Amino acid sequence: MNYDVDWAKEHLNEHSIKPSTIRIKILQYLMDNRIHPTVEEIYKKLVYEIPTLSKTSVYNTLELFLENGIVQLVNTNEKESRYDIDTSFHGHFKCEKCGKVYDFNITAEELGEDNLKDFCIKDRKIYYEGICKYCLENR
Amino acid sequence: MNYDVDWAKEHLNEHSIKPSTIRIKILQYLMDNRIHPTVEEIYKKLVYEIPTLSKTSVYNTLELFLENGIVQLVNTNEKESRYDIDTSFHGHFKCEKCGKVYDFNITAEELGEDNLKDFCIKDRKIYYEGICKYCLENR
DNA sequence: CTAAATGCAAACGGTTTGCAATGCT
DNA sequence: AGCATTGCAAACCGTTTGCATTTAG
Numbered sequence: 001m002n003y004d005v006d007w008a009k010e011h012l013n014e015h016s017i018k019p020s021t022i023r024i025k026i027l028q029y030l031m032d033n034r035i036h037p038t039v040e041e042i043y044k045k046l047v048y049e050i051p052t053l054s055k056t057s058v059y060n061t062l063e064l065f066l067e068n069g070i071v072q073l074v075n076t077n078e079k080e081s082r083y084d085i086d087t088s089f090h091g092h093f094k095c096e097k098c099g100k101v102y103d104f105n106i107t108a109e110e111l112g113e114d115n116l117k118d119f120c121i122k123d124r125k126i127y128y129e130g131i132c133k134y135c136l137e138n139r
Numbered sequence: 140m141n142y143d144v145d146w147a148k149e150h151l152n153e154h155s156i157k158p159s160t161i162r163i164k165i166l167q168y169l170m171d172n173r174i175h176p177t178v179e180e181i182y183k184k185l186v187y188e189i190p191t192l193s194k195t196s197v198y199n200t201l202e203l204f205l206e207n208g209i210v211q212l213v214n215t216n217e218k219e220s221r222y223d224i225d226t227s228f229h230g231h232f233k234c235e236k237c238g239k240v241y242d243f244n245i246t247a248e249e250l251g252e253d254n255l256k257d258f259c260i261k262d263r264k265i266y267y268e269g270i271c272k273y274c275l276e277n278r
Numbered sequence: 279c280t281a282a283a284t285g286c287a288a289a290c291g292g293t294t295t296g297c298a299a300t301g302c303t
Numbered sequence: 304a305g306c307a308t309t310g311c312a313a314a315c316c317g318t319t320t321g322c323a324t325t326t327a328g
Contacts, residue, residue, distance in 0.1 A: 020326090038317095039318085040317085052284080055285095056285060059318070060284080075216055077212055080316095104252055104253055106252070107251025111247045115243040116241075116243050119232060119272050120270040121232070121269040122268055122269040123269065124267050125264075126266075127266070129262040129264075157308090161309075191309080192310090193309070195294085219291090
């Protein structure tokens with residue numbers, strides 16, 4: 001646990017979210033596990049520490065985090081939603097072998113966006129699929 | 140109807156798919172309506188022409204088209220899947236007002252993809268959200 | 279004490295599945 | 304006849320909802 005309770009409280013306050021035990025735990029989990037987890041993964045991990053935890057609360061908390069810009073959705077082609085604590089602009093790569101989702105930087109200064117001249121762009125998602133370096137090595 | 144039955148049969152054959160009435164109709168629909176439709180939209184439209192049509196068959200057919208590279212999935216953040224008959228590399232923009240999904244060209248010759256040096260990239264999806272030109276004008 | 283946060287169970291909705299009915303050669 | 308295609312109904316599963324219970328200031 002690298003991000004302590006005080007840090008989490010402060011971070012939540014900065015985003016106008018009232019800190020609660022669950023919110024703090026989920027925030028800490030997201031900071032310490034940069035794996036773009038699903039609700040299921042977060043729940044399974046945290047229910048050991050908080051035995052009364054419900055999935056509904058995990059859903060509620062992530063929805064709250066989304067609305068307040070603490071997390072962003074990763075748009076994989078999976079049916080389960082994945083959440084990313086890093087809200088900066090970057091790409092996601094999902095390995096079809098191991099299922100891991102990697103972050104990567106987009107270095108193109110500017111994506112030429114033909115046909116979108118007069119459009120108001122609010123969000124850009126970059127999502128790749130393939131086989132990661134480590135799965136390629138171990139075959 | 141700009142794409143006739145003979146064209147559709149030929150196209151299906153080229154992709155190793157045995158033509159059937161439903162497959163031909165769905166292919167024609169996709170060619171004539173470049174709106175990245177959902178299963179629901181395809182079903183609602185075609186059930187008038189094919190009263191016995193079931194959603195299952197629409198699902199089956201699209202799955203078959205996906206496997207054989209006739210369509211690609213559009214990875215919107217919606218829960219319903221959208222299908223694109225244009226399998227070339229291009230971006231998708233979804234307007235949050237009218238819900239339309241627009242195609243756009245990516246003109247950057249090459250996206251700099253840091254961290255993916257030794258990864259095998261099989262698919263790239265570019266997805267934007269915002270407000271389209273026409274919804275911006277009419278307000 | 280009061281309002282917010284949490285949890286339970288049921289409902290929801292898109293998709294999938296098993297299998298029977300139908301169609302095609 | 305024999306195999307592929309289609310359709311129906313139920314199951315599936317991630318998510319949402321309504322509401323009762325608990326928690327915190």
